[in-house]
Amino acid sequence: MAESARPRVPVGIWAGWDFPVQFVGEGIQRVLGMLVEGAAESGRVTFHIALRPVNVASGLAMLRGLRAREGDSWVLHVIEDAGDAPPPTSYPLMGGLPHDLPPGAKRLLAMPDRRIASGLFVAGLAATPLFMLRALLRPAWRFAWTHGLRLSVATLRDPVTAAPEIAVGVRHLPGGRRLAQALLAWSAERQRDRTPTPQASTSSTPDWRIRSLEPGVPAGWLCLLPNLIIPPSIPGRRFVMLPDAVMLDFTSAWNPADLAPGGTWPSWFSAVSRNLAVADAVLTISAHVARNHVVGHLGVDATKLRIVPVPASDLAVALPFLAADRRRTPATRHEAAVMLRRHAAARDWTYLADFPLEHVDYIAVSTQERPNKNLSLLIEALRLIVQERSGGLKLLLTTHVVDDPTTPCFRLHGLLRRHGLELDVVSLPRLPNRELAALFHAAAVTVLPSMFEGGDVPLTFSESVGLGTPSLMARGPHTEEMLEQFPDLAPFVFDPYDAGALAELITQSIAARDAVLDTQLAVYATMRRRGWAQAAEEYATVVTGVPLAPVRRLSPADA
Amino acid sequence: MQVTVGLPESEDHDILALRRWGREQGGIGIRGFTWRKVNTASVRLMLKPALLPPGEEPVLLPDDAGREFRDAEAWIVLASHTHGRIPWLRPTAIFCGDLAPRRVGGGPGSAGDRLQLAEAMIGWRRAACAFATDPTTRDDLVTYAGIEPDRALLAPPVLAPPQPPSGIGLPSFGSDPGIVWMTSLGPEENHASAIAALRLYVARGGALDVSVCGPGTLALAEGGHPVARALAEAPELRGRLFFAGNRPVDGVQRLMTARGIVWHNLRAEIAPFPPFDAARADAHFVACDSPSLRWLSERHGIAPLTHAPWDPDAAANALLEAERRLRARASPGHAVREAAEEELAASYGEILRRLAAYG
Numbered sequence: 018m019a020e021s022a023r024p025r026v027p028v029g030i031w032a033g034w035d036f037p038v039q040f041v042g043e044g045i046q047r048v049l050g051m052l053v054e055g056a057a058e059s060g061r062v063t064f065h066i067a068l069r070p071v072n073v074a075s076g077l078a079m080l081r082g083l084r085a086r087e088g089d090s091w092v093l094h095v096i097e098d099a100g101d102a103p104p105p106t107s108y109p110l111m112g113g114l115p116h117d118l119p120p121g122a123k124r125l126l127a128m129p130d131r132r133i134a135s136g137l138f139v140a141g142l143a144a145t146p147l148f149m150l151r152a153l154l155r156p157a158w159r160f161a162w163t164h165g166l167r168l169s170v171a172t173l174r175d176p177v178t179a180a181p182e183i184a185v186g187v188r189h190l191p192g193g194r195r196l197a198q199a200l201l202a203w204s205a206e207r208q209r210d211r212t213p214t215p216q217a218s219t220s221s222t223p224d225w226r227i228r229s230l231e232p233g234v235p236a237g238w239l240c241l242l243p244n245l246i247i248p249p250s251i252p253g254r255r256f257v258m259l260p261d262a263v264m265l266d267f268t269s270a271w272n273p274a275d276l277a278p279g280g281t282w283p284s285w286f287s288a289v290s291r292n293l294a295v296a297d298a299v300l301t302i303s304a305h306v307a308r309n310h311v312v313g314h315l316g317v318d319a320t321k322l323r324i325v326p327v328p329a330s331d332l333a334v335a336l337p338f339l340a341a342d343r344r345r346t347p348a349t350r351h352e353a354a355v356m357l358r359r360h361a362a363a364r365d366w367t368y369l370a371d372f373p374l375e376h377v378d379y380i381a382v383s384t385q386e387r388p389n390k391n392l393s394l395l396i397e398a399l400r401l402i403v404q405e406r407s408g409g410l411k412l413l414l415t416t417h418v419v420d421d422p423t424t425p426c427f428r429l430h431g432l433l434r435r436h437g438l439e440l441d442v443v444s445l446p447r448l449p450n451r452e453l454a455a456l457f458h459a460a461a462v463t464v465l466p467s468m469f470e471g472g473d474v475p476l477t478f479s480e481s482v483g484l485g486t487p488s489l490m491a492r493g494p495h496t497e498e499m500l501e502q503f504p505d506l507a508p509f510v511f512d513p514y515d516a517g518a519l520a521e522l523i524t525q526s527i528a529a530r531d532a533v534l535d536t537q538l539a540v541y542a543t544m545r546r547r548g549w550a551q552a553a554e555e556y557a558t559v560v561t562g563v564p565l566a567p568v569r570r571l572s573p574a575d576a
Numbered sequence: 577m578q579v580t581v582g583l584p585e586s587e588d589h590d591i592l593a594l595r596r597w598g599r600e601q602g603g604i605g606i607r608g609f610t611w612r613k614v615n616t617a618s619v620r621l622m623l624k625p626a627l628l629p630p631g632e633e634p635v636l637l638p639d640d641a642g643r644e645f646r647d648a649e650a651w652i653v654l655a656s657h658t659h660g661r662i663p664w665l666r667p668t669a670i671f672c673g674d675l676a677p678r679r680v681g682g683g684p685g686s687a688g689d690r691l692q693l694a695e696a697m698i699g700w701r702r703a704a705c706a707f708a709t710d711p712t713t714r715d716d717l718v719t720y721a722g723i724e725p726d727r728a729l730l731a732p733p734v735l736a737p738p739q740p741p742s743g744i745g746l747p748s749f750g751s752d753p754g755i756v757w758m759t760s761l762g763p764e765e766n767h768a769s770a771i772a773a774l775r776l777y778v779a780r781g782g783a784l785d786v787s788v789c790g791p792g793t794l795a796l797a798e799g800g801h802p803v804a805r806a807l808a809e810a811p812e813l814r815g816r817l818f819f820a821g822n823r824p825v826d827g828v829q830r831l832m833t834a835r836g837i838v839w840h841n842l843r844a845e846i847a848p849f850p851p852f853d854a855a856r857a858d859a860h861f862v863a864c865d866s867p868s869l870r871w872l873s874e875r876h877g878i879a880p881l882t883h884a885p886w887d888p889d890a891a892a893n894a895l896l897e898a899e900r901r902l903r904a905r906a907s908p909g910h911a912v913r914e915a916a917e918e919e920l921a922a923s924y925g926e927i928l929r930r931l932a933a934y935g
Contacts, residue, residue: 368694371701372722404679405886407712407844407867409719436681439690440697440720 025056025063025089026557026565029238029253033096033225033245037071039447040079044385045241045260047476050083051330052556055549057085061565062557065235067094067227067251082450084334094227159423162274171279179278180204224250237560239300244288256560257296261471262289262310263389270388272424293317298559302327302472305494307571322571325555327472329479329544335454336484343485344534345458350375353455360452361445369443374459378527379411381460381486383453383477386416388426389469391491396432396442397516398523403441408524412442413456458484461527468513470495473502474544482541487526487533489519503540509533580605580648582638590824609638650931653703667934669927670706674868675716679844680764697721704934707927709733710868727930731923732915733876735852736825749818751785753836753902755895756828756859758850761792761801766843766864769888771806771813773841776892778812784899786813787820787835789828794821825853832857836902839863839895843885851878855910860898862891879909 030049040046049066056062068076073095080091087093165186172179180200188197225248237254238247243262247255264271264282275281293299293315300323301307307322333339338352354375361369380399384390395412402408420430433439448456457463463481465488473495481488490496490506491513500507509526511519526533554565581598583591585608598604614637651668677693700706700721707729708714717728759765774786788796796803797819807813823831832838838854840863851869854861855878863869865882873880881898883890901908915923 367698368722371698373718373724376725377719400681404681404844407679409712409715411719437677437690438681440694441678 023060025061026561026563027063027065027235028557028560029235030064030066031238031240031245031247031251032066032068032072032076033247034072035069037075040072040075045258046079048327049241050079051328051549052553053080053085053091054083055328055551055553057083057090058548059550059553059565062553063089064091064553065094065230066091067096067238069096092229094229096225096227098223098225167274167280168277171277177204182278223248226250235560237297239556239560240292240296243292243299244285246288246292254560255292255296256298256300257292258300259289259293259306259311259315260302261306261469262314263387263469263471265310265314266469267388267426270426272421274423289315296321298323300325300556300559303495303498304473304569304571305498306471309494312571319571319573323559324569324571325552325559326474326547326569327476328547328549328552329474329483329541330476330549331483331545332450332454332457332480333483335451336458339458339484343483343538344531345485347375349485350459353459356452356455357445357459360448366443366445368440369445377411378409378461379413379459380523381413381456381463381481382465383415383448383457383463383480384465384467386419386427386429389467390416391466391468391513392416393428393432394491394513394516394519395464395466396429396436396438398519399441400436400438401516401520402524403438404436406520406524410441410461410523410527413460414442414444415446415448415453415456416444417446418442418444454480454484457481457486460486461530462486462523463488464519464523465489466491466513466519467495468493473498475499478506478537479541479544482534482537485534487530487537489522489526503543505536505540509537578603578605580607582607582609584608585610593824611636611638650704650928650934652927652931667931668703669931670700670703672700672706672708672713672717672721674708674713674844675720676764676844678716678720697723703727705729705927705930707731707923710871712866712868712871729923729927731927732919733852733872734920734924735912735914747787747818747820747831749785749787749820752834754785754787754834755837755839755898756832756835757786757788757839757841758790758828758853759788759793759796759841760790761795764843766841766885767796767803768806769843769886769891770841771803771810772888773891773895774813774817775810776888777895778816780892780896782892782896782899784835784837786817786839787831788817789820789823789831791822794819829853829857832859836860837862837895837898839898841885841891844868851880852876852912854878855908855912858908858910860902860908861910862894862898864891875913876915877911877913879911 030052032049038046040050053064053066056064066076066080073093077093080093081087083091085091168179168182168186172183181204184197184200184204187193187200190196230252233252235253237256238251240247240255240257243257243259264285268276271282272280276283298321299307299311299317301311302324303326304324307319307324311317311322312319333343336349336353338349340346340349354373357374358370358372361372380395382392382395384392386392392414399410399412402410414429416429418430418433419427421427422431429442433442445452445456457480460481463477463486465475465477467475468491470493475488475490475495478488478490487509489509489511490499492510493513496506496510500510509522511522551566555568557563558565558568581594581604583594583606591606591608594606598606614635616635619635619637649667652671653668654671654673677690697720700717701723703723705727706717706721706723708717709731710733711730714728714730717723718725721728757770759767759770795801797807798804807817820831832854837860838850838857840850840854840861842864844864844866851861851863851872861878861880863880863882864885866885869878869880869882872878881894883894
């Protein structure tokens with residue numbers, strides 16, 4: 018960290034999620050943390066991060082845990098609604114209870130805990146029938162919501178878009194065919210009447226404001242995700258980060274309700290269209306997303322594209338016992354296993370709480386379960402190793418194992434039950450950075466079976482190799498782009514459809530772990546020449562126009 | 577040392593015969609028992625709280641927990657996958673014959689049973705030690721059950737002494753020579769693949785009848801079972817397959833000797849009993865290939881004809897080869913070698929030493 022005294026360039030980061038998000042684990046939130054540490058290292062950038070009140074506490078927890086000084090590398094701003102009360106001058110949500118408690122909470126604090134316990138007991142008894150009723154009705158409600166109710170609710174928001182879907186349902190009712198035709202005609206007519214420009218709908222954006230901003234600072238905002246709308250009430254130029262539009266390539270694997278009118282993805286596209294229309298530039302983390310998704314599918318002018326790849330990550334600081342050469346030793350493996358056991362015990366994960374992980378070969382996978390993640394391939398490879406080849410390998414995942422048969426991409430739960438692999442495939446969701454580092458370090462190998470990632474070099478690769486664990490990756494547009502720069506990694510890229518080959522590669526890589534790591538560490542050293550400091554400067558260059566670092570554009574050949 | 581063997585009450589054990597055997601051996605008491613779920617508070621009346629598994633309600637207790645089980649200096653537990661909530665009354669050594677649920681998806685311990693299995697294995701971690709008789713299962717004790725490697729031991733299998741004749745005759749059906757298919761009801765028994773293999777065996781000229789032996793195998797012929805349904809679609813197997821059910825050990829061995837070929841088509845060949853039974857009966861032994869079987873064969877002089885568990889074609893060919901050898905009067909090639917006395921004493925002595933030290 019080099020917190021220098023040079024003037025810093027202020028860059029706005031718009032992270033206006035209106036719902037609670039976690040600032041640990043995977044996703045863009047982790048990238049934000051790394052960028053802030055990059056700003057600290059660079060000493061030339063200050064990120065002004067704007068969050069909704071609902072995320073201030075967890076955002077602060079993450080930011081204050083970084084190797085970056087508040088006020089220099091980052092400043093937090095609270096996005097308020099016009100009708101909100103003024104935010105506190107300091108952040109009371111960390112380090113103890115807020116002083117300004119609601120009166121009800123103050124009354125509770127004055128009572129003895131025993132009395133509160135009695136009251137809770139009575140309340141629990143009284144609510145038991147409601148809990149039971151809720152549990153009984155939940156499957157029916159969920160089924161109904163997925164298969165009709167959601168669509169019906171969508172009609173209230175956007176009847177024109179929802180009408181064709183409703184017509185599909187009503188045409189089978191007695192006399193419904195005529196009604197369905199009428200609905201379709203009406204919808205088509207109304208669609209024609211609609212103004213196609215995205216700006217037309219900005220009137221529905223909230224009237225948000227940020228009191229803590231000084232005039233003209235920052236001059237521009239970088240939207241962390243392309244669907245996070247910055248309302249017109251916020252001053253400054255707009256730049257949009259578009260890590261990927263993955264649903265374009267994996268449409269059918271999402272929950273049908275997400276694809277229906279008013280569902281997640283139509284709303285996403287609507288918001289992205291509005292954002293792209295007002296953006297001065299669009300930033301991607303790979304050329305393939307810029308080319309295929311942003312220019313090809315979303316129709317953005319290629320000259321507006323800037324490509325800022327995610328640099329190699331280094332989690333080594335999370336493991337103070339790690340040797341300088343980053344390699345795993347029996348002692349460091351034991352330390353990592355102890356960290357994981359402690360974490361598991363604190364969360365009542367009884368199977369792992371005293372599991373001798375330092376004596377067990379396991380695959381670590383840090384990802385969520387999404388259509389592009391291809392986890393079923395890895396499950397099949399593990400099944401082959403354990404059940405057909407009598408191996409003793411385990412698979413430790415950071416994703417939740419979701420039991421949701423209505424969403425095609427959530428296959429993990431069913432696969433594990435069908436193959437009886439529940440105790441060999443274990444989920445450790447929401448791991449903090451320290452424990453994630455321990456998970457990677459004690460692993461025999463990490464695998465990313467994803468068919469598609471928005472970047473080029475998967476983050477898992479650098480995090481894993483940087484902690485002394487070899488990494489294997491599936492072939493896809495991301496790894497093809499990676500191989501253009503780092504052809505030495507070709508032997509570690511596998512066919513995303515061939516579980517047998519993956520099982521073989523995993524077995525061979527574990528057997529030749531040191532040799533694989535030698536090759537990968539050499540590549541990692543090359544990757545690390547471009548760090549997060551440079552990435553932070555590249556973002557600042559795009560947003561402010563101050564030339565801190567050269568930024569890649571989409572070449573004419575790419576476009 | 578006095579040894580009491582407790583066996584869960586079930587039809588699988590002939591308790592009277594075992595007691596007789598125990599008396600003849602001298603100093604070995606055999607008793608049956610039944611597990612019951614008991615409220616933890618009630619159990620605390622009898623046992624010290626420190627001996628109870630933490631946070632479990634209710635616990636499983638054998639009916640006579642107040643007597644031999646409580647008063648024994650140590651237990652050797654023949655681990656069951658489903659008896660997780662056993663209070664660890666005294667130092668225990670866990671014997672694990674196999675962890676088949678790991679190797680067979682949808683096999684024993686599938687679906688909801690995995691929770692019980694995990695619970696049992698977590699209990700094993702509190703034992704003085706656990707031991708297995710093949711390296712694969714010993715590794716599974718570490719990588720699946722989560723037992724520290726230095727407390728997961730490998731001990732050689734101990735062959736049961738020859739059993740006294742039960743007086744039950746050979747079944748009247750089926751040809752001599754023939755094939756004895758050792759199986760049971762579990763999904764790990766690979767029935768679909770076995771029926772497919774037998775159809776191929778017959779189609780390629782295999783001429784031997786098949787006697788199906790093992791616990792519960794009479795139910796295989798009943799209408800609802802997938803084996804019965806598969807047989808209904810295999811007319812060529814009618815009159816060639818006979819269900820002999822579960823028979824006493826000596827009866828099975830005489831049947832093996834008479835038929836000449838033993839087939840064990842388990843998807844994960846782990847338990848050592850059929851290979852040794854076949855070798856003692858001097859029968860050709862056909863089985864699925866697995867690291868456990870290879871290890872057992874090399875160390876103990878079993879000569880199996882192996883095939884891939886998932887390959888009916890290979891299984892049919894292995895059966896045909898066994899038939900060819902049998903008709904050519906070729907020796908099965910077994911040369912059974914038991915573990916040396918010193919090795920047995922060292923391995924099992926170590927287990928007893930750990931029990932004593934743990935106490």
